[in-house]
Amino acid sequence: MLVVPVAASVLWLSVVAAGVVVFTPPFGLVRHPKASLVVCVLAAGVALTVTAIQVTVPVTRLHPFAWDWVATDYFLAMIHRFNGGPYPFFWTPPWVYEIGGLTPLLPISGALATMAAYPARRVSRGLYVVPMSIGSTVLVLYAVAAVHAALETRFGVAL
16 A cells, blocks of 8 residues: 555544544534643643654664664554554564554644644643644654655565
């Protein structure tokens, strides 16, 4: 399966789901600014935690110059986890599949932190800016890594 459709659909569905959770009038967070602030901070915390895990594990297990193939393997692991099959690449360590399975949490938590900051701005005096910045930065990093993974695998995965 190609990287572009899966990464784009995960990003699009994350933004739509976060928009429904935050902006739907009957039950959304737009009417509850204090709860929105809590959700905003928690989602930013999840985004930072997953990012920290995905950045520090390769540094502790490999050399720091392995980022080009580790980012691609994270997206390939995410795609294979969505397909329900085992990770078929024998040249990568098994931890790549486990850590790569956390990749869908990045756009979900980033979109939720960014969108929940909108109603949270009514009750916090500038506190919403930090989680909103974290969420939007994580969304941009996810998109950049997805483009990199798509470019690395555009002619297929080398065996």
